[in-house]
Amino acid sequence: MKTISAVFAYTFKEHIRHKAWLSSALFGLVLLAGALVVSALGQDERPRLMLDLGLAAIEAISLVSIVFLTVNLILAEIESRAIFLILTHPVRRADYLFGRFLGTVAAVALGMAAMALMHALLMSLYGPLETGRYLAALGCMLGKTAVMGALSLLLSLALTSEAAAMSFAVFFWVLGHFSSEMRFLADRSGSAFLKTAIVAFSHASPDFAHFNYRDFWHHAAPGAEWLLWAAAYALAYAGACLALSVQLFEQKEF
C-alpha cells in the first residue's frame, strides 16, 4: 500500500507539472467560455444548452487527457528506459501499475473538478443548479474516464504502439456508446449465431450508453440504486482491465 501511495503521489505531481495537463485544463476552460457564447443562440433554451455543452466539453477534454496520458504512461518509460531504474527497486509491478493508474485518474479528476467548478459558477447565472444531479452526472463522467483509462492502459501494453492503442481506445469509446444499438440489432437478427455474437460483443465492450447521465439529464432521473450499480460497474470493469494489464506487465521482459 505504501508503494502504491508513493507511486501515486509521484505520478500525480508529474502530471500536474506537465504542460499537456495544464494546456488541456486551460483548453477545457476555453471550451466552457465557448459554451457560454454558443448557448446565447439558443434563446429561451439557453440554460439547457449551457448545461449540455459545458458537461460535454468537460467530458471531451477528460477523455482526450486520460487516453493520451495512460497510453503514454508505461510506453514512454519503456522507451526512455526509466522503467529499468524503477523496477530495480523493491517495487512490485502490480503496485507500480496501480499507483501510476490511480495517480493519472486523480490528475484528470482534478482537471474535471476545476472545469466543473467554473461550469457550475456559470450555470448559477441562469438559476439554481440541481447539485445532486450535477454531482451524479460528474460521477458518471468520472466512471467513464476511469474505464477509458484502464482500457487505454491495457491496449498500450497489449499493442505496444501509441498510435494503435489510441485508435483502439477511440474505437472502444464509440463502441461503448453503441451498446444499446448492438443489443437492438441482436434482437432484430434472424440468425441465432449472429445474435449470440453481437450480444457477447456488446457485453465485452464497455457500456457507456447507460453511463451518459448528462445525456439523459432532461429525462426522468434514475434512482440512487441505479447510481450504485453504475459505480459498481465502472469499478469492476476498470478493475478487470487493470488486472489484465498487470498480467501483461508481469509477463513483459525488460
Place this chain on the structure above:
Amino acid sequence: MKARWLAISAVLFVLALFAGSNMRRLYDPRFPHFSELKPGPFAFTDATLTAAGFRAPAADLAWIQLLQYTAGSVPELQDRPGHPYEHLAPMSLRVSRLDPSFHRALLFGAGILAWFRGIERPEEAVEILNEGMRRSPEQPLYGLYIAAIAYKQQGDRTRMIELLESSFDLPDTPTTMKAILANLRQSHGEYREALSLWERIRANPRDSAEHGRAKAKIVELRALIAGAPPAKR
C-alpha cells in the same frame, strides 16, 4: 500462479456483467435508435455526435439550426418560392429524434405551422405533435396543442384560446407560442387580454428573447386601450 491476475480479471469482469445487467434493469434511457435519424444536410454531424456519445449536445446544435432556419439564415435549406417554412417539420423532428426530451422544439415547430399567419399547415403540425406524443406520452402539451388545433379547425376560436392560455405559464411552452397567442388576442381587438399576456411575457426571465418586442407591444396596446393611435416604431 502465473495466471493469478487473469483469474482476478475474469472474476471482476463477471462482476461488471452482473452490475451492468442491474444498471440496465433499473434504468433504460429512451432514445430513438440510430436508424431513426433521417438523412439530410446535417446527417453526418448528427451521426458523429451521437456515435461519440454526445446526443444532448447534438440536439442542442440542431435546435440552434432550427432557430436559424426560422430566422431565414440556413444556406443548406432554402425554401422554394411559395413554400414558406417547408423544412420546419423535418427540422423540428430532427431535434426530437436526437433527444426526445427536447419538447420545446416540436411545440415551437407546431406552433408556427398551425398558427403563424400565412403558413397555416395544421396537418403538418398535428403530424409532428403525434410523433412527440408517441415518444413522450407524459408531456401534456402535445395533446393540448392537438386539441387546440382541432378547435381551430372547427372554428371554435374561444375554446382554442382558452386551452392555449391554460398552458401559458408551463415551463415547456415556447416563447414564440406565447407571442402568437398575444397576437391572436390583439388581432381580434381584445387589447386588454393581449396586454396582460405581453406583460406576463415581459415578467418571465425565460422569455427574454421576446422582451424587446413585449416592451414595444405593451406601449402599443396601452395606446390602443387609451384610444390613441399606436405609436410609430
